[in-house]
Amino acid sequence: MPLSEEQRQNMKKRRQKILNTAVYLFATEGYEGTTIKKIAEAADVSFGNVFTYFKDKEQLFYAAVVEPLEAISDQILDFNENAEDPLLELQEMVKKDIQLFAGEQNYLTLVVQVVGQYQRFPEPFDQLNQFHDHWREKVGRLIENGQHKGLLKKQASMPVATLYTSLLIGIRLNNTDTRYSDMWAQYITPAFQLFGPIHE
Amino acid sequence: MPLSEEQRQNMKKRRQKILNTAVYLFATEGYEGTTIKKIAEAADVSFGNVFTYFKDKEQLFYAAVVEPLEAISDQILDFNENAEDPLLELQEMVKKDIQLFAGEQNYLTLVVQVVGQYQRFPEPFDQLNQFHDHWREKVGRLIENGQHKGLLKKQASMPVATLYTSLLIGIRLNNTDTRYSDMWAQYITPAFQLFGPIHE
DNA sequence: TGGTTACGAACGATTACTCAATCGTTAATA
DNA sequence: TATTAACGATTGAGTAATCGTTCGTAACCA
Incomplete structure (x- = not known):
């Protein structure tokens, strides 16, 4: 029945x-x-x-960390690493990511906890880590794309990609107020500097 | 007696x-x-x-957050905002801060928790926040110094200063391994890009 | 009626914190 | 120098409260 x-x-x-x-x-x-x-x-x-x-508290915690990740990861990975205009693609990516991180306060605070105390939460941390590696590598490839086209300063791409994801989670941590989402807009241009754009 | x-x-x-x-x-x-x-x-x-x-657990937690702050804040604020060569001063500051953040894993993980859950820990968060404001403003003045001398790209200084402190705490969060402190060195040059240095 | 979800009292384990007893050190006395 | 009284640090068993989890019962729907 x-x-x-x-x-x-x-x-x-x-x-x-x-x-x-x-x-x-x-x-x-x-x-x-x-x-x-x-x-x-x-x-x-x-x-x-x-x-x-x-089943128990631990499984509930695991679900709370991992299930929202799927919805968010799709948005974060939604950029074209082989874009014809990598500078524009980067700029739109930064804008989109900053807006996304501005909105998702609760979940990202939870992520910060798991990452900060990764020894306590090995299973959910592993999931977050896997996504983070995917993400960083894809960002790294977009950076290299821009460098090959002579639009970005030549430098190792992975450290820059890591700095970028660090920057995003760091802003979320430093800005306790979600309400003034206008504030977030002012970070877009300076954050973009990180990639070393070459202006002619 | x-x-x-x-x-x-x-x-x-x-x-x-x-x-x-x-x-x-x-x-x-x-x-x-x-x-x-x-x-x-x-x-x-x-x-x-x-x-x-x-006295009780809460006071012990407060002491654990606030007392180490005094020792660290002295090191972090140890730079000259009125330096003759602000570009060099910035570069040395970045190098020093990254090395500092690479070494202090335990305490910074604790800081991340307090900031992430600031509603739960209002008193220690307040102390951290006060220091953070001092720090950001001093960094902001060094940036303006560099801009006035035509060495940095003209842009609002405070968002850049905020991005810088966000970057530091973000790297700490993203790099779970302290052992390979060589890794940290590779972040110095790209992180410096954030301030928009003008190369002739 | 049969089967599954919803409920909350009950259970053992663990928590922060208290307090009376104990221990170690100091300084005055013999 | 040897003895001892006294003071404060140190100790851990004891207390009341709360935790995650279990499970018998009630409620609901096909």
């Missing part, structure tokens, strides 16, 4: 609500600081019901 | 040992993840003795 489609949808929504609440609480109160009781109350769900969707 | 000088020295050492242990454990295991019992064992001190030096 299978469940009705409506019920399966409701359960899916309920699971997602728990997960979103968990992301927020894990991000703002840490792993041990976040209790199942708090999550249940904030998600308007009974205490025991959390365990029907997630 | 006052304590002898030797005893007061021993107590000072004991306090410092507890504090150093606390920095390490808070950094690697988080606030709630770090128990007084763990700290006492790791510092080779009895459980109850921790409370003779620190």
